[in-house]
Amino acid sequence: MKRVSDLLVxxxxxFVLGAVLGLIVVAVLATLNQRLGVLGGYSxxxxxxxxxxxxxxxxxxxxxxxxxGSLLFSALAGGSTVGAGYGWLTRTFTGDWQVLVVGVxxxxxxxxxxxxxxxxxxxxxxxxxxxxxxxxxxxxxxxATFMATAIAVTFAIDSLIT
Amino acid sequence: MSVxxxxxxxxxxxxxAISWGQFTDPDRIREMLLLEDAYLYVMMATAVAVGFVxxxxxxxxxxxALVTGEPVSWTTSGVERRHLxxxxxxGVGWAVTDACPAPIAGQLAQGTLWSLFTIAGVAIGIVLFLxxxxxxxxxxxxPRASAPSQARPLASAQTP
Numbered sequence: 001m002k003r004v005s006d007l008l009v010x011x012x013x014x015f016v017l018g019a020v021l022g023l024i025v026v027a028v029l030a031t032l033n034q035r036l037g038v039l040g041g042y043s044x045x046x047x048x049x050x051x052x053x054x055x056x057x058x059x060x061x062x063x064x065x066x067x068x069g070s071l072l073f074s075a076l077a078g079g080s081t082v083g084a085g086y087g088w089l090t091r092t093f094t095g096d097w098q099v100l101v102v103g104v105x106x107x108x109x110x111x112x113x114x115x116x117x118x119x120x121x122x123x124x125x126x127x128x129x130x131x132x133x134x135x136x137x138x139x140x141x142x143x144a145t146f147m148a149t150a151i152a153v154t155f156a157i158d159s160l161i162t
Numbered sequence: 163m164s165v166x167x168x169x170x171x172x173x174x175x176x177x178x179a180i181s182w183g184q185f186t187d188p189d190r191i192r193e194m195l196l197l198e199d200a201y202l203y204v205m206m207a208t209a210v211a212v213g214f215v216x217x218x219x220x221x222x223x224x225x226x227a228l229v230t231g232e233p234v235s236w237t238t239s240g241v242e243r244r245h246l247x248x249x250x251x252x253g254v255g256w257a258v259t260d261a262c263p264a265p266i267a268g269q270l271a272q273g274t275l276w277s278l279f280t281i282a283g284v285a286i287g288i289v290l291f292l293x294x295x296x297x298x299x300x301x302x303x304x305p306r307a308s309a310p311s312q313a314r315p316l317a318s319a320q321t322p
Contacts, residue, residue: 008182014201017183018208024176025209026216029234031168033227038176038264039288042281046288058169065173066264070271072174073181080272081181087188087260090276103279105258110283111290112255113262118291119248121239124262125176127249128206133213136238142249149253154195157257 008077025130032058035134037126038066039117092161120146168229177268186268188260195257255287 011017028036041063047053048060074080085091086102093101117123120142122131128146131139183205184190194202220234227234239245256262259280261269266284269277 011184011201012182014183014204015208017179018205019212020179021176021205022209022212022214022216024172024179025213026220027172029217029227029236030220030225031172031228031230032165033230033232033234035236036172036176038262038267039284041173041267042263042284043288046285047292050289050292052292058165061166061169062173062176063267065170065175066177066180066267067173067271068170069174069177069179070181070186070268071177073178073268074272077181080274081184082187082269082272082274083189086274086276087192089188102276106276106279107283107286109255109258110266110280110285111287112251112283113259113266113280114255114284114287115291116248116251116253116255116287117263118288119244120252121245121248123252123264124256125264129209129213131238132210133217134236134238135214138239138241138245141241142245145246145249146253146256149250150256151195151197153254153257154192154260158196 004076005078008073009081021125021129022133025133028062028130034058035126036062036130037122038063039114039123039126041066042114043118088157088161116146165229176264177271180264181268181272185265186261186272186274191256191260191265195260255283 025036028034037059040059041061044053044057044060045063048056086106089102089105090098093105113123117126120127121138122128122142124146127136127139127142132143180186183201185202190199191202193199217234217236225234226232252262259266261277261280263284266277266280270281
């Protein structure tokens, strides 16, 4: 077990991980004839719980799998690979109000992620990996846009906090 | 084999893979978005290349989906304004939280409770979008209710 956790502490080569994710896109199509997209799982849960859909559907199951797979990883790796705190947010905002400030920023960021990805027809996985693999012009345009925006905003945040 | 079991298994593999790639760590994502680490870009390029070839091989072989039995097929979309505007909004959220939908679920699984805020936000964002779409679709329905000959467009209107 020690050996497994040692292996999991280090990231696999990027091209190996990329090949695995690409093969999952192929496998979702080969088994379910569906397009992979994780945001769709959140949407399926919201739509079911708000009475907009009669069932959770396969996408909610896929999301449950993502949760379970991460849980399994954490167990085999002997702990979380997520750093302490929450990145730049908890390093920048400290003190008594940290939970409130960081919580509100994460909540607002989440709103932008949910609304934006829904409008764009997918998130990093749905557009960035699956839609582009399927050759969808909309996914190429969306991916270029969110990558450029995220990089620009990250640099802007970095210049403000350093 | 049920659809649900296959979806959970493939989702599990996906979740395991992104956790191993440390995409659940906001600092890792930030390094990638600050162009200090090429991992994300190499990973995405490889995933797209493998997926691109793989799905076309499936289609060329006339494969039927193993679980559903349908012929493997897909449709693509042309670029619309919503794809660009939505993606820009998503990009801002990604930069602020240094996370996107799959890693957020992975963070929660690994015990990062901060992700509960992000998950709540994602759910609110989805509800706001759905309500906006419902309002948008309901708007032309009122004047057209008195003109049955023009009621057809609603039938083809769908949310993405």
